[in-house]
Amino acid sequence: SGWKDEPLQVVYRNKRSELYAEDLRDMEDEQQNEYIREFTRQDKQRGFDLAQDALMRVAVLRTGEETYRFVWSFHHIVMDGWCLSLVTSEVFASYFAILAHKQPELAPVTPYSQYIEWLEQQDRQAASSYWSKVLEGYEEQSRLPQAKIQGKAGYQAERLDFDLGAELTAGIQRIAKRYQVTINTLMQTVWGLLLQKYNGTDDVVFGSVVSGRPADIPNVEHIIGLFINTIPVRIHSHKDSLFSDVMKQTQEQSIDSHV
Template identity: 30%
Template sequence: MRSTLIRRGDERWTFSWRFSHLLMDGWSFTLAIQDFTDHYRVLCRGGQPTVPPGRPYRDYLSWWRHRDPEEAREFWRKELADYRPVEQVHLGGTEIPEGEPTHAHFEQVLGELAPRLNALARTEQLTLATL
């Protein structure tokens, strides 16, 4: 991860935060933003933010080595037993013919749909990007 604070004027700043999606998914990003804003608020009040110690990676490796793969398979078999593919949702814009490569920038303005999508994501415990 890299972050940069760029001064654009006496009272104007731009904060740039770059990271790889290999390192941080939607859930992690939300947690990182929350930590960042919490620490920023503490610093603005003259305080010193505290960071709890992280859990050692070896704990995860130990869990991974001792898990039961068959139990995990059975869990996912049951979890996905009633799975039905979701119909493709088309939100507008121009459809790209299958197989045709494209590198165009696409931006969809959600407008009034945004609050409903956010609510659905929360209800289904998904990130908006996943939805």
Template identity: 25%
Template sequence: MRRDDHFAQDHIITTGRPVTEESSCHMVYQLELSAGQKSVWVAQQLNPSDRSLNIAGYGAIAGAIDSAHFEAALRTVLSEVEALRARFELTGEGLHQVISESLDWSLRQLDFSASADPLAEAEQWMRTDAALEFDMANGPLFRWALIRVEPELYLWYQAMHHIIVDGFGLSLITSRVADVYTDLAAGDPVRECPPTSLAQVIDEHTRYAAGPDFAADREFWLARLPGKPRVASLATRVSSDTSAFIRESSRITPADVDRLRAVARRLRVPWYGVVIAAVAVYLNRVTGLRDIVLGLPVAARPSPVARRTPAMLTNVAPMCLTVDPALDFDAMVVAAAAELMVAHERQRYPYELIIHELSGLPDGRRQLGPEVNVIAFNTSLTFGGFPSTPYNLSAGPVEDMSINIYDRPDQSGMLIEFDGNAGLYRPEELRSHLDRFVDLLRASA
């Protein structure tokens, strides 16, 4: 999601118990916003025409989906997930998210199976829809569609405004729909939803923002980040527009992944520490910079209930790495693993506040290099026994470059995506960087 020092003053959260009120249609209650939600809100207000705050993707389900059961599963999840029933109100009393207890909604169903190229036409429809505006004041702030492309191939399309959910939250929603559909298709009782509470999650963030951990994290980051020279960017041009991005992707074979994991096991570090170390080494080789600061998207969910509750809570934690060409790659991996621990321990302090307080650093550009987004949650699901393959259409704004790492449990290897700001990178430049990085990663194993 977008990170900008303009948002800094909006990130001290104040909230309390939900306030219930009677509307003409439904009972509703109000909640304050998380820090991440306020950031998204301000970003959208600064640029109302920006659609990069829409996140979208689809799951390709290899089987004959029962549309009635599928819609019933979605309705069940819609009744459980408060974030899906949210809209946003700015009044004289401030900005609130208003949660309806119910929502008038029906599943959109499309059939492209008779088209000349059903999958291509379906993808074009989804990309067009993903660029449509959401009405934040009235909602709903999500769109779902079930698309038939073959008798035994369906696409479940999801588009949501980033203000209601992040990638982690979206994975919770998707997993729950898969479980409910599976139960309905089998004629079994629907398994219970694990307890969730958006109000409790917001309250946790409020107490953090008012407590000693917040102050300690602030001092830690302000002491750690000054003195870094230039941002390690691979771009050769300048752009402030984050509304469009280009994507290049590559896949690491299962054999290569096994070798990377072997390095991690030998050094007793998480497997993605190897990938992050390779990113830092690549940036050093291309830019010549020794001090590299990467952005690490983090869930910012310290409690069990937060880890069960779909919401927009994500943050970006800085990762400060010094690349010494005299050291071997193993040493770089160990250093990256240590920084991962720091980033996770201090992951709740809003990155926007760091940028606000360090905005006097040289050249006025972003304070982080590329973001490295490790997709560690399960993205391979089954719907009534039918396997689903996920495809990401848009994960939010790309200020410079986002490197997305998917280590899928289906033995298909590791998928690596380079998303580049379209104003900074040409497709051939992005492809060249990706190919060279993959070569480096393979050589590191």
């Protein structure tokens, strides 16, 4: 209660994690699949109570003599996508060591508290005035066409895969190289200009997710935790702007925003 609105990282000395095991070998294949689908759906629906739950839980569902389905759920506040490979390689390194009757040997851990300390040292005033300047004079809202005409049922989630093909990919890489910008900058510029056309304007802002891991923290790429951040990207052009100029502006904005 003495901390008021100050966000805190609480580290438990001991915290029981949740492990659930179930044997499904009595079921037929189709019944097993249906059971696992329903189990996963309910697990997602259950979510996490940040105030009291362990923010990670594991279920092992046995499907055969030597086959298991592993369901691993965690709250995003615990870690970002970058951490997935770190955690899985740690788990498997320990697993194989135990199988070989050896003591698992894990590399020393850099605690997330080092990132919190780094955050505390940042100049908030400088950051605030930087972003105010980036967004200065921007009043409108960038929308997608038809986004307002939403059916009563809401949106239908769907995944669409699209292949750019070797030729177009090579062309994109050539342009990025010629103007010394990243592929990310090129794509963001294209998306910005497309949004401009949709909105009948020469100035748009959209969010871009960045990894948020500061290079000045030693070993930052091995820290487990949530670092991602969504920052505004502003694409501003004039009727006689060249695409390459808009792209260079976007690249400069990207570099400045990371400093």
